[in-house]
Amino acid sequence: MDLKYGSTSFPLLLPPECLAGVIEPVIPLPSQSPEEVISGALDDCEPMLANFAPGDRVVIVTSDITRYTGSEVYLPLLVERLNRQGIPDRNIEILIALGIHRKQTPHEHEKILGPLHGRIRVSDHDCDDRAGLVTVGKTSANIEVSLNRRAVEADRLILTGVIGFHYFAGFGGGRKAILPGIASRQACMASHFCVLNPQPGSGKNPLATTGNLEGNPVHQAMVEACAMVEPDLLLNTVLSPDKRIVAAFAGEWREAHERGCRSYRELFSYPVAAKADLVVVSCGGFPRDINLIQAHKSMEYASQALKPGGVMILLAECRDGFGNATFFDWFRHRTLDRFEAALREQYEINGQTAYSLLQKAQRFTIILVSRFPDHQVKEMGMTPAPSLAAAMEKAGTLLPPLWRALVMPDGGSVLPVAAP
Known part of the structure; x- marks a missing residue:
């Protein structure tokens, strides 16, 4: 079996008696084309579209280039x-939900809009533009919600995006187009801060986790913010690991998103009868392992299949390094208590990801095959290895007799769950 690493791959040699299983989604491809899948979803919400009037000014929110959604389709x-x-092109604007990300280049706008580029007005959200924001209310967690003025003042607001697992909001898509998508920097940070329990020293809320919406405080903050503007329509896609549109969900923003999340969970969860002593996980190669922040997703999912104190081998080239200039700085905090205190004092979303990584590095032995210098890998609490073969050799000295392994060839696309 070959496992992808950047633009190349490593062969994995495991004794057959040690292999407990290969965790990968089995996604039935639809008989319809991507265009037919989208059209079918829009057909189902024709009564909602019938309420749109010729004079309406419409804003369509969609994701930036870092999150492929099938928007050009x-x-x-x-x-x-x-x-x-009867709504003319001049009354339609596409708003890119940057959250706190950078502005898009003209080429990136072209990739997002496809054949609409140059025909429909497009603008980037700016989370720091006070004149371009308007405050619409406060959540039950006392988060002041300020949103893009164009979206708030539009006659009709449509949300689009893609549904996928999110390691602390439960799922992407849906309400995330509003918060953090078109919110102020302060609202973005505050909503993500909900991942921590209210009391200092009490750590991360266990309900703020992958694949869970029920009682999830981050999801709740996002839903409350979205309800303040009551979008008129939602259209979300579901993509196969090779980025093909396999399903679409359209309709009332809350119901359509929840329906899509249920479908996604069924498609991309993998039942595991027993957790393993060793999990060997590839992010799926470039661009999924372009940086460590992206690779963390595969690390998080793989941890769900690993016994406490077990060994994880993570293949993540990380040719672009950490993914954020401040990410590595957070590892000056050596203990989780000190790390959490620093997060509470000055919260950063990248700091939250670093905190989550350190949690796993302290629960398991993580052997990282990457481009990082050995000293940086060690400073993050992990063990460096130059190749999969070298990582397997190191793992062999740590595993118990009669060990069992699970393999994840595309770790960011499937979530191991306990078998019923």
């Missing part, structure tokens, strides 16, 4: 439906 089909309602 669904945005033209969505605009076509609006045109059918």
Whole structure:
């Protein structure tokens, strides 16, 4: 078996008696084309679209280039439906939900809009532009919600995006187009801060975890913010690991998203009868392992299949390093208590990811095959290895007799769950 690493791969040699299973999603590809999948979803919400009037000013929110959604397929089909309602192109604007990310280049706008580029007005959200934000209320957790003025003042607001697992919001898509997508920097940070329990020293809320919405405080903050503007329509896609649109969910923003999340969980969860002594996980190669922040997703999912104190081998080239200039700085905090205190004092989303990584590095032995210098890997609490073969050799000295292993060839696309 070959496991991807950057633009190449490593062969994995495991004794057959040690292999407990290969964790990968089995996604039935639809008989319909991506365009037909989207059109079918939009057909189901024709009564909602029928309420749109010719004079309406419409803002469509969609994701930035860091999160592929299939927008070049669904945005033209969505605009076509609006045109059918008598809404001209000049009354339609596409707003890129940057959250706290950088602005997009013209080429990136072209990739997101596809054939609509140059035809439909497009703008980037700016989380720091006070004049471009308007405060719409406070959540039950006392988060002041300030959102993009264009979206708030539009006659009709449509949210688009992609549904996938999120390691502390439960799932992506849906309400995330509003918060953090088009919110102020302060609201973005505050909503993510909900991942921590209210009391200092009490750590991360256990309900703020992958694949869970029930009682999840981060999800709750996002839902409350979204309800303040009551979007008129939601369209979310589900993608196969090779980025093909395999399903789409459209309709009332809350119901359509929850329906999509249920479907995604069924498609991308893998039942595991017993946790393993060793999990060997590849992020799936480039670009999924472009940096450590991206690779953390595979590390998080793989940890769900690993026994306490077990060994994880993570293949993550990380040719672009950490993914954020301040990420590595957080590891000056050697203990989780000190790390948590620093997060509470000055919260950063990248600091939260670093905290989550250190939690796993202290629960398991993580052997990282990457481009990072050995001293940096060790400073993050992990063990460096130059190749998969070298990592397996190191793991062999740590594993118990009669050890069992699980393999994840594309760790960021499937979530191991306890078998019923």
